[in-house]
Amino acid sequence: MLARRVVAALLLWLSCCVSALWRYYINSQDYSIFSTRSSIKLEYEGNSFVSWKIPESCKVENNTSPKTTLHCKRAGIHTIEPIARNQEVERHLTVDNSYICYxxxxxxxxxxxxxxxxxxxxxxxxxxxxxxxxxxxxxxxxxxxxxxxxxxxxxxxx
Incomplete structure (x- = not known):
C-alpha cells in the first residue's frame, strides 16, 4: 500500500516538475548539415507548449503548433526556444550556407x-x-x- 502511494506521489511530481522533450531534425538520416535550403522539423512533446520563439531571420509554418517546420534564410547561429508553461532551455542551432544539396x-x-x-x-x-x-x-x-x-x-x- 505504501509503495503505491510513493509511486503515485513520484508520478505526480514528475508530471508537474520535469521538462518536456523537444527536438529538431531534417528529412535525411545521413545528412546532418542544417543549411539555408533545409526544412528543419521542430517537435515538442508535452502538455505545456504555447509557441516557438525564433529569430527574425527564420520563419516557422505554424508558430503555435508543437510540430512545425522551420526555415532560416540566413546562415549563422540561431537561438530556438519553445515557449511553455514550465521552464524550457533554448538551443543554439547552426545553419550553414551549404551548396551541397544532393x-x-x-x-x-x-x-x-x-x-x-x-x-x-x-x-x-x-x-x-x-x-x-x-x-x-x-x-x-x-x-x-x-x-x-x-x-x-x-x-x-x-
Whole structure:
C-alpha cells in the first residue's frame, strides 16, 4: 500500500516538475548539415507548449503548433526556444550556407544467368525526396524527382 502511494506521489511530481522533450531534425538520416535550403522539423512533446520563439531571420509554418517546420534564410547561429508553461532551455542551432544539396547511394542487383550485375546510382535531394528514396528502397525515381530532372535531361537530348 505504501509503495503505491510513493509511486503515485513520484508520478505526480514528475508530471508537474520535469521538462518536456523537444527536438529538431531534417528529412535525411545521413545528412546532418542544417543549411539555408533545409526544412528543419521542430517537435515538442508535452502538455505545456504555447509557441516557438525564433529569430527574425527564420520563419516557422505554424508558430503555435508543437510540430512545425522551420526555415532560416540566413546562415549563422540561431537561438530556438519553445515557449511553455514550465521552464524550457533554448538551443543554439547552426545553419550553414551549404551548396551541397544532393545525396547519393547505389544499389546492386546480381544477374545470375550471365554472371553480371546491374548497378543503379540514385542521386536525390533530401528536401524533396520520397520516403522510399530517403530509406533507400526506391524502385524508380519519384514523380517529384522526374520533374526536377526534366529540364536537365532536355539539354542532354532526352
Amino acid at each position: 545525396l547519393w547511394y547505389f544499389t546492386v542487383v546480381d544477374v545470375y544467368y550471365n554472371l553480371s550485375q546491374i548497378v543503379t546510382i540514385w542521386v536525390y535531394d533530401p528536401e524533396s525526396a520520397s520516403t522510399e528514396e530517403l530509406i533507400r528502397t526506391a524502385k524508380k525515381p519519384s514523380l517529384r524527382r522526374l520533374l526536377q530532372l526534366k529540364p536537365d535531361c532536355h539539354h542532354m537530348g532526352v
